[in-house]
Every structure is written in structure tokens, then in C-alpha cells.
Amino acid sequence: MYRSILTLFLIFNFSAEIFACRIWAVISKSDLALNVATNQELEFVSYQLDALYDQSQYNQDGWAVIRYGISVDSMAGTVFRSALPANEDSLNYWTTVNEIFGDQSDRIGIAHIRAATSGASLIPNPHPWIFEASKTYSLVHNGGASKELLYDLITDNGLDDTWLEQHPPQTFGNGDWRDEGWNSVVDSELIMLLIMKQVNIFDDVLIGLEAAFSLMIEAGISPYMLNCVFSDSESLYVYGGSNGLKFSESESFYSIMSSPPNNSVSYNWEPISSGELIILNKDGFTRYPLFAVVQSNEPEIVVPQKPELYPAYPNPFNGQVVIPFKAISDRPISMSIFNISGISVYSKYLSTREKESGKIIWQPDKAVENSHSSGVYIIKMISGVDVKTSKILFIK
Structure with a gap:
């Protein structure tokens, strides 16, 4: 009996993973366009886009790409939408995604392949959702939420629908959203409209996002149903549930994916x-x-802060490794690195600036001492009575 229940659980979760929408995004780490990427980085991107292409066989409701230029004004004409799955629209897919790294002005690219669970289908993929204001805002989403619940959050339980009157959700030719068109409204667009209402209220993207996600979490929507990438034309804001999205860093750009390639x-x-x-x-x-918090009337419980040592990246690494951490500002922190024999190869107390930055970089080949050999190294962070360790692999 237990084995049967476990099997059904695994099948359900595997199916949910296969048939969920997929997200991919990339952003330059500088003011330069993405076409400055090295050959190694381009190979890394090709693995990502190959994986997204292969995943489209399970996402039959179209694909879409938005590209942002170096200048906020160089945005026009950079959204491509298809009603076909990418693997049935390969020429358009590869032409469009390759332009992200071939164009001399693109510094952000966002792609979405859709498995429709809400609203209209048999239409060009409506993700990314676009909101034009002082900037071009966009959202791609993987998950799901009750449209009625989102409507209540946007309209203050139906008391004020001014925002929706000013920014009516799309019905894709199927009638008025207040009436017969409601069935064609997509939940993801309502999430975008809720976010933009809060951004408009607070006149700040970060505070607006925090307010919108807090409202949704407090209403009972799980973060795992809110995996999304939001952009204000200059930055990417990545939010979601545990393991719902992953990110990676190369020399010249960051990548985000729902399901990264294994190679x-x-x-x-x-x-x-x-x-x-x-x-x-x-x-x-x-x-x-824990970006979005649920408001509570209960007395606040103060939880003592603890320092944290986060996973280093890239790992394995070659030239350098980034070691991220969370510091307690009033405590001294020492960071040490040991080889597999227990010999210290790096040790220092972190400066105030380093503690505030939340990361340090170790470059073994630039050490004054003898060159370090390939192998496993142990990172050890000490802050007061708290000791944190992690492993990294150096490959020459």
C-alpha cells in the first residue's frame, strides 16, 4: 500500500514538472550587449536553448521571446510570439533566440514556453505580459492561481475596480472581461496587473513587488505557484518556490531557467x-x-539572527570562485580555506565592506604562495560561536 501511494506521488510530481510552463532568461552583467559573450559562454547558452527547445514537446501552447536593448528606448519590435510549440516552429525559434546574442544592442532576453492551465488557448503565447508606463515592464510566469482570488486582491474584494477599468485584462476576442470573456482571461495577466498596481501605488518596483507577493501569499497562494521573472527594462526580478527557478553566473551574464540542462x-x-x-x-x-511576508496580529517573535555560508559558485571552478554569505554586522567574521590535508591556504578577517557586500572571491592561481593543486577544498566561516563549512572543487 505504501509503495503504491509513493509511486502515485512520484508520478504526479513528475507529470506536474513535465507539463508546467518553462521559463528562460538572460541578462548582461554590464552595460555591454550580450554579443560580447565568449565562445565558451555561447556554448553554455546553446545547451540552455537546446534544453528549452526539447522541453517544448510537453508545452504545446506556444512560445514567446522578449528582448530589451542597452537603451531603454531601444525596445520596440523585440517581442515575438508563436501559437506553435517551439519544436514545431524551429526556424522562427532558432532565428529569434540566436538574435539575442547576435544583435549589438540586446542586454536582456526572456523566453517562455506555455502549457495553458488558465484562460484562452490556441493563441500565440501571451507571455511575457507587457505593461507600458515610464518603462516597459514584463512578466513571465509558471504556476497558477485562482482568478477570482486575484480579482478580489486587485479590486479590494470588488469595492474598487478602477485599476481593471483602466487596464482591462485581455480576452483575445472572446467578449468583455466582465462577462463572457472572463473564461478567456489568463491568471498570469491578473498577477501582472496586481504587481503593477502596487508598483504604481508605491512608485517603487521593489516595494511594489513585496506588497503584491505578500498579498498573494497571505491569501493562500503558494510561492511554488508564483515562479516568475519580472523585468523593468533594466533588471530581472526572480521569485518563486523552492527549486522552482535556478540561476547561474558566467563571466558576462546571468542565466535563469525552470529546468536547466544537465550537460x-x-x-x-x-x-x-x-x-x-x-x-x-x-x-x-x-x-x-523570505521576501514576501504574511501579516499577522500575533505578537512578533524575535528570532535571533544567524550568519550563513551559502553554496559557492561556480562549483567546480577553474579561475575563481565566489563565496556568498550572510554576516551579522556587529560580529567579526573569519573566512578560511583548507586543502584536503587540512592545511590552510587562505585566511582573513572580513572587512566591513566585505561583510556588507555579502561575498568574497578566491582566486587560487593568484596566490603569492605556491600554486594550488586541483582537488577538494574546505571553506570555513567563523562568526562568534557559529561555525559554517562547505566544500568546493578546484579544477586546473
Whole structure:
């Protein structure tokens, strides 16, 4: 009996993973276009886009791509939508995605392949959802939420539908959204409209995102049903449930995927944690664990803060490795690295600036001492009575 239940559970989860929408995104780490990528990086991207193409056999409701240029004004004409799955529209797919790294002005690319679970189908993929304001905002989403619940959140339980009157959700030619067209409205567009209403209220993207996601979480929508990539034309805001999206870093760009390829061994894919927001842009990346919080009338319980040592990346690595961590500002922190024999090869107390940055970089080949050999190394972080360790693999 137990084995049967376990088998059904695994089949359900495997099927849910196969038939979910898939997201891919990339953003330059500088003001330069993505066409400055090295041959090794282009190979890394080709693995990603091959994987997305193969996954489209399970996502039969179209694909779409949006491209943002170096200048916010160079946005026009950079959205391509198809009603066909990518594997049945291969010429358009490969022409469009290759232009992201071939064009001299593109610094952001976002793609979505759809498995429709809400609203109209048999239409060109409506993701990414576009909202034109002072900037061109966009959203791609993987998950699902009650449209009635989202309507209540946008309209304050039906008391004020001004925002929806000003920005009516699309019905794709199937009538008024207030009436017969409601069945054709897609839940993801309502999520976008809720986010943009909050951004408009607070006149700040980060605060608006926090308010919107907090409202949805408080209403009972799981972060795992809210995997999405939002853009304001300059940055990517990545949010979702545990392992719902992963990100990777190369020399000149960041990548985000729902289901990364298994053959990109030179680069490490790191999953986001449940309810985490990650901001990626030319200034680097910033992580906000437990980004959206549920408001409560209960007395606040103060949980003591703890330092954290996050997984280093890339891992394995060759030239350098980034070691991210969370510091407690009023505590000294020492960071040490040991070889497999227990000999210290790196040791220092972190400066205030390093603690505030939340990461350090180790470059074994630039050490003053003898060159370090390939192999496993142990990172050890000490802050007060807290000791954290992790392993990295150096390959020459």
C-alpha cells in the first residue's frame, strides 16, 4: 500500500514538472550587449536553448521571446510570439533566440514556453505580459492561481475596480472581461496587473513587488505557484518556490531557467529558496530570502539572527570562485580555506565592506604562495560561536 501511494506521488510530481510552463532568461552583467559573450559562454547558452527547445514537446501552447536593448528606448519590435510549440516552429525559434546574442544592442532576453492551465488557448503565447508606463515592464510566469482570488486582491474584494477599468485584462476576442470573456482571461495577466498596481501605488518596483507577493501569499497562494521573472527594462526580478527557478553566473551574464540542462558541467545552477527574490542587473545580484511576508496580529517573535555560508559558485571552478554569505554586522567574521590535508591556504578577517557586500572571491592561481593543486577544498566561516563549512572543487 505504501509503495503504491509513493509511486502515485512520484508520478504526479513528475507529470506536474513535465507539463508546467518553462521559463528562460538572460541578462548582461554590464552595460555591454550580450554579443560580447565568449565562445565558451555561447556554448553554455546553446545547451540552455537546446534544453528549452526539447522541453517544448510537453508545452504545446506556444512560445514567446522578449528582448530589451542597452537603451531603454531601444525596445520596440523585440517581442515575438508563436501559437506553435517551439519544436514545431524551429526556424522562427532558432532565428529569434540566436538574435539575442547576435544583435549589438540586446542586454536582456526572456523566453517562455506555455502549457495553458488558465484562460484562452490556441493563441500565440501571451507571455511575457507587457505593461507600458515610464518603462516597459514584463512578466513571465509558471504556476497558477485562482482568478477570482486575484480579482478580489486587485479590486479590494470588488469595492474598487478602477485599476481593471483602466487596464482591462485581455480576452483575445472572446467578449468583455466582465462577462463572457472572463473564461478567456489568463491568471498570469491578473498577477501582472496586481504587481503593477502596487508598483504604481508605491512608485517603487521593489516595494511594489513585496506588497503584491505578500498579498498573494497571505491569501493562500503558494510561492511554488508564483515562479516568475519580472523585468523593468533594466533588471530581472526572480521569485518563486523552492527549486522552482535556478540561476547561474558566467563571466558576462546571468542565466535563469525552470529546468536547466544537465550537460552544462562548467557552470553551477543554484536554486532559489521558497519565497526568495533575487535581483540581477549590471551591479551584480542581490538575494532577499523570505521576501514576501504574511501579516499577522500575533505578537512578533524575535528570532535571533544567524550568519550563513551559502553554496559557492561556480562549483567546480577553474579561475575563481565566489563565496556568498550572510554576516551579522556587529560580529567579526573569519573566512578560511583548507586543502584536503587540512592545511590552510587562505585566511582573513572580513572587512566591513566585505561583510556588507555579502561575498568574497578566491582566486587560487593568484596566490603569492605556491600554486594550488586541483582537488577538494574546505571553506570555513567563523562568526562568534557559529561555525559554517562547505566544500568546493578546484579544477586546473
